[in-house]
Each structure stands twice: as C-alpha cells, then as structure tokens.
Amino acid sequence: MSGNDFNGNIPSSLGNMSSLLSLDISNNNLSGEIPEQLVISCFFLRELILSNNNLQGQIFSNNFGLTELQSLQLDDNHFRGKIPESLLNCSILQVLHLYDNNLSGKIPRWFGNLSYLVDIVMFNNQLEGLLPKELCQCQNLEILDLSENNIFGSLLPCLSLSNIRQVHLSRNRLRGQLKDALYINSTTLEVLDLSYNHLEGKIPNWIGKLSSLSYLTLSNNNLEGELPTQLCNLGKLRLIDLSQNNFYGKIPSCLNFTALYKGNENDESLIYELPLFVVVEVIEVMTRGAEESIQFTTKTISYSYKAKMLTFMSGIDLSCNKLFGEIPHQIGNLTRIHTLNLSHNNLTGSIPKTF
Known part of the structure; x- marks a missing residue:
C-alpha cells in the first residue's frame, strides 16, 4: 500500500x-x-x-x-x-x-x-x-x-570485514590517525567516505590494496603528508576528494592508471558495477531501498549524487591544501573526469598543453 x-x-x-x-x-x-x-x-x-x-x-x-x-x-x-x-x-x-x-x-x-x-x-x-x-x-x-551524527572517538580497526562494500562516516567528530585506527585490506570496498571529521596523519599505504574502491572522500579533515602513489593502483577509482586538508608535495603523475582515464581497460563496465541496490533473496517481496549518496563540491556548491546518478559522476578535488610544483601533464589525459579542482594550493608553472 x-x-x-x-x-x-x-x-x-x-x-x-x-x-x-x-x-x-x-x-x-x-x-x-x-x-x-x-x-x-x-x-x-x-x-x-x-x-x-x-x-x-x-x-x-x-x-x-x-x-x-x-x-x-x-x-x-x-x-x-x-x-x-x-x-x-x-x-x-x-x-x-x-x-x-x-x-x-x-x-x-x-x-x-x-x-x-x-x-x-x-x-x-x-x-x-x-x-x-x-x-x-x-x-x-x-x-x-552513520553519517551526520555526533559520533566521536577513533575508527574501528575491524572495518576490513570480508563483505564490506560501503563505509559512510562523514560529518561526525571522529579523531585519530588513519594508519593506526583503521586498517583495511578489502577487495570488496567500493565507497569510503570519512569527510568532515578530525582525522590526522598521512594516508596509509594500504589504500592501494582496495582494488574495488571507486569513491574516496577524505575532505575537511586534518590529514597531512604527501599524496601516496599507491592511489594510482586503484584501477576502479572514479572520484577522489582530498580537499580542505594539509597535504603537501607534488600531485602524483600516475593517476592515469585509474578509471578516470578513458583508455583504462578496467573501466569499460564500471558504470554497471557499483551495487547501489543489492537484493536480499530471503523472501520474494524483500528488496533493499536505501540510496547511498556521495556529496561532492563544485564551485563552492555541494551536490549529492546517489543511485544511478552516482555512477555518472567522476572527478578530482585536491583544493585547499599545500601542494606545490607543476601540474602533471598526465592530468590532461584524464578524459573521464567531470570536474577538476586544484585551487588554493601553491602550484607553479603553466597549464599543461594536454588540457
């Protein structure tokens, strides 16, 4: 009814x-x-x-x-x-x-x-x-x-559960370092959203082992250090938001190994792979109705992408950090991105001709 x-x-x-x-x-x-x-x-x-x-x-x-x-x-x-x-x-x-x-x-x-x-x-x-x-x-x-609550303390080191697909803990009051508080060696995790918390430290090297990761949002924390090249191992990565942190160093030039590059052979069927609706075959009438969403900011306006629309959204946001050096010319080859934000950093040089 x-x-x-x-x-x-x-x-x-x-x-x-x-x-x-x-x-x-x-x-x-x-x-x-x-x-x-x-x-x-x-x-x-x-x-x-x-x-x-x-x-x-x-x-x-x-x-x-x-x-x-x-x-x-x-x-x-x-x-x-x-x-x-x-x-x-x-x-x-x-x-x-x-x-x-x-x-x-x-x-x-x-x-x-x-x-x-x-x-x-x-x-x-x-x-x-x-x-x-x-x-x-x-x-x-x-x-x-558990997003948009008042949860505090540290993350759980057990979020490497064998079947975990999506972890949404944004807009809480979580603290601690990622490398100590959370270890994930999951081949099923597709969404990791820890934005708008108080997390510290570097992005751990284990990030490169998340072979199914498509959406990574760590914005608005107190993270620091260089951007690890292990991010380039994520062949299904479609959206990455590391804005509003304290990252420094150069932008990795190897991001063309992710799904943001049109020539990536791993990306041909990505648009169908993210299971926003997963059927529980317990009784005939039972279906799962939650539409998990990801928020992504473009030109200071935050949009929410969910269900099928999420699979059409891709981009990179590294704004409001302390990144320096030139923009790698390989970024211009990422023809699948819908938005790119590198503003409010210390970048130098010219815009690559590949753009």
Whole structure:
C-alpha cells in the first residue's frame, strides 16, 4: 500500500493479520505511533517498511513479538529516543534503515549479536558516543552508514570485514590517525567516505590494496603528508576528494592508471558495477531501498549524487591544501573526469598543453 495518500494513524487492527509476512505502507502521510498490537501479534512478519511518513514517538516498546523480522525500514520519519533494545530479539535481522529521524543515544553494543546484519543505515540522526567494537562481529555487513551524527572517538580497526562494500562516516567528530585506527585490506570496498571529521596523519599505504574502491572522500579533515602513489593502483577509482586538508608535495603523475582515464581497460563496465541496490533473496517481496549518496563540491556548491546518478559522476578535488610544483601533464589525459579542482594550493608553472 505504499505510494498513496493515506493519512491518520496506522490501524491497530492490522495486528489481527497474524499470518502477515510483509507490510509496506511507506511513502504516505501517516502519523502517530506504531500500533502496539501490530508489534505484538504479527509473529511471522519478515518485512516492515514504514519509510517516508510522519510517524513519531518511540520506535518499539518492550512488548515485542516480531522475532522473525528480516528487514526493518523506518527511515524519513520523526521517531525519537534510543534504538530499542527489543530489536535484540530479531536474531535474523538483515536490513536496518533508521536514517532521517531524531534518534539519540549510543549505537548499541548488542548490534554485534545480530550476526546476519547486511545493512546498517542510520545517517542524519542525533546518535553519539563511540563506535562500538562489537560491530566487528557483524561479519556479513556490506553497508555501514552513520553519517551526520555526533559520533566521536577513533575508527574501528575491524572495518576490513570480508563483505564490506560501503563505509559512510562523514560529518561526525571522529579523531585519530588513519594508519593506526583503521586498517583495511578489502577487495570488496567500493565507497569510503570519512569527510568532515578530525582525522590526522598521512594516508596509509594500504589504500592501494582496495582494488574495488571507486569513491574516496577524505575532505575537511586534518590529514597531512604527501599524496601516496599507491592511489594510482586503484584501477576502479572514479572520484577522489582530498580537499580542505594539509597535504603537501607534488600531485602524483600516475593517476592515469585509474578509471578516470578513458583508455583504462578496467573501466569499460564500471558504470554497471557499483551495487547501489543489492537484493536480499530471503523472501520474494524483500528488496533493499536505501540510496547511498556521495556529496561532492563544485564551485563552492555541494551536490549529492546517489543511485544511478552516482555512477555518472567522476572527478578530482585536491583544493585547499599545500601542494606545490607543476601540474602533471598526465592530468590532461584524464578524459573521464567531470570536474577538476586544484585551487588554493601553491602550484607553479603553466597549464599543461594536454588540457
């Protein structure tokens, strides 16, 4: 019943449908709270999608019977309070979308007990505290998005989870050095967004081992040092944003080995490879609906690219650093970039003829 013009409260009589497997009433104008009768009586419910409404209040009470839940999508509402501990009873939960709400409190340590979790998407809330080390126990995790919260402390050294595809931790208060706090040796990671934090130190050499990395944004931190040539090992790299840091040295001349160069043989099918929508084949009706986005600034205006549009966006932003020397002529051969920003550095020489 999604995508209609229903308003008012969710009828508590839905709780009488004790054999219901899937309920999708997203994209309406529903208000009020989630009926307790629904939460108590629909024992077999595997998919509950209430996204894009005007629902409010606490998410669930302690009276909870949805133990078979595999996908919970409550994003874009007005839910408040802490993430309910009753979710601990959802031992086979795979998809958890709570983004665009008013949730507060810490990220629960008991998330580590939900070993089947594939998606944790909770950006744009008021969550705070440290990243719990128990997240490292979620070995099936593919997407972790905790952007736009008040998370502080250091990164987790376990984000090298074997299946991880996207890590979004931008616009928090994370600190520490990348080389000590985070070691990733992943062949599946495609998006790494740690922008708008307080990270320090150099870009570690392990960055070159992320063979599937397509989008790297580390802007607006306190990173320093030279840009590592290991970036040139990333044959699928489409977008790199290292702006607003303290990087110095010369711009690597070998970036033409990335997907930004038209002649790169690895790039022919890139436009189809980034799995923004990954199907969970648990029950027939279950699909994943989160559209993970990347923000990229062009001429002081920040744009958000998501879903299919993200695959069409590519560029380099090294602005507002301390880079010096001449612009490598190889940069002019990167014919796949849509935007290039090298402003506010100490570059010298002329614009290469290859441009």
